[in-house]
Amino acid sequence: MSENSEIQTNPDSGNIPYFKNDPVIVLILGIFTCGLYLIYWNIKAAQVFNAVAQKELISQPIAVFAGCCMPVNLYFYYLAGKEGLPLVYARVGEKDKDQAILLLVLGFIFPMVAAMIVQGDLNKLYK
Amino acid sequence: MLNKKLLGIAGAVCILVIPWLIGYSSPHLESDQSLCPLKLLTGLPCPGCGITKSIYFFYQGNLDKSLAFHILGPLVVVFSILALATLVLELITHKSYFNRWMYNSRFAWTLGVGLSVYHIIRLASFLLNHSFQEIIKESVWQ
Numbered sequence: 001m002s003e004n005s006e007i008q009t010n011p012d013s014g015n016i017p018y019f020k021n022d023p024v025i026v027l028i029l030g031i032f033t034c035g036l037y038l039i040y041w042n043i044k045a046a047q048v049f050n051a052v053a054q055k056e057l058i059s060q061p062i063a064v065f066a067g068c069c070m071p072v073n074l075y076f077y078y079l080a081g082k083e084g085l086p087l088v089y090a091r092v093g094e095k096d097k098d099q100a101i102l103l104l105v106l107g108f109i110f111p112m113v114a115a116m117i118v119q120g121d122l123n124k125l126y127k
Numbered sequence: 128m129l130n131k132k133l134l135g136i137a138g139a140v141c142i143l144v145i146p147w148l149i150g151y152s153s154p155h156l157e158s159d160q161s162l163c164p165l166k167l168l169t170g171l172p173c174p175g176c177g178i179t180k181s182i183y184f185f186y187q188g189n190l191d192k193s194l195a196f197h198i199l200g201p202l203v204v205v206f207s208i209l210a211l212a213t214l215v216l217e218l219i220t221h222k223s224y225f226n227r228w229m230y231n232s233r234f235a236w237t238l239g240v241g242l243s244v245y246h247i248i249r250l251a252s253f254l255l256n257h258s259f260q261e262i263i264k265e266s267v268w269q
Binding site: 030031036038046050056059060061062063064065067069071072078079109110111 | 131134135138141142145164165168169171172173174175178226228229230231232234235236238239242243246247250
């Protein structure tokens with residue numbers, strides 16, 4: 001798959017890859033594929049965060065292991081909450097909030113729920 | 128950037144030390160209940176299940192058992208040591224090494240496909256070798 005074909009862009013979102021999903025679908029697919037979907041989800045989420053930040057915020061090869069592997073998922077969700085999501089909020093004109101601790105705790109207890117929260121916020125980019 | 132490097136160092140140290148601590152504090156590591164949320168919920172392993180046990184048995188010098196728990200266990204140890212050395216070196220020299228690989232999308236997709244294929248094979252093998260009762264026993268629903 002070429003780089004260009006895997007990045008579908010939304011005309012309203014500049015060069016941000018299109019990655020809009022229902023958060024409940026993330027939870028359901030995460031469970032029913034036994035974590036396989038989360039490998040894909042983490043790569044795509046890292047791609048979106050890097051595009052929003054316009055720099056390499058989260059390493060995609062590291063994100064592969066953030067689906068379920070501790071403590072890589074904690075690293076992923078901490079960075080997403082601390083640096084990634086504030087940039088998303090700024091882009092959509094929402095009030096800034098620090099989700100790092102919430103995502104860190106959820107990432108430890110139930111990573112799929114943390115993924116749901118991140119997906120919910122990423123979806124705001126495509127409204 | 129400094130914060131990210133320190134987080135990376137902390138993560139690599141945790142990956143290397145936690146299996147050792149768990150192994151030495153648990154006399155029945157092989158049969159102990161997994162703490163993976165997915166396994167607790169479904170009884171089925173996630174893509175990362177077994178890495179802690181794999182790393183512990185790698186430390187014990189038991190490569191067969193290590194690979195049986197997870198094929199990536201020994202590689203994770205090597206990667207963590209390399210990451211630790213690289214990140215410390217980057218902090219000292221204020222330069223970045225291996226960024227070409229660490230932020231390479233194609234490399235990420237290759238790793239993702241590799242891990243997925245391994246997980247599918249492992250899941251199939253797990254389902255073929257375990258009865259429904261044994262799978263439920265691995266979860267919190269037993």
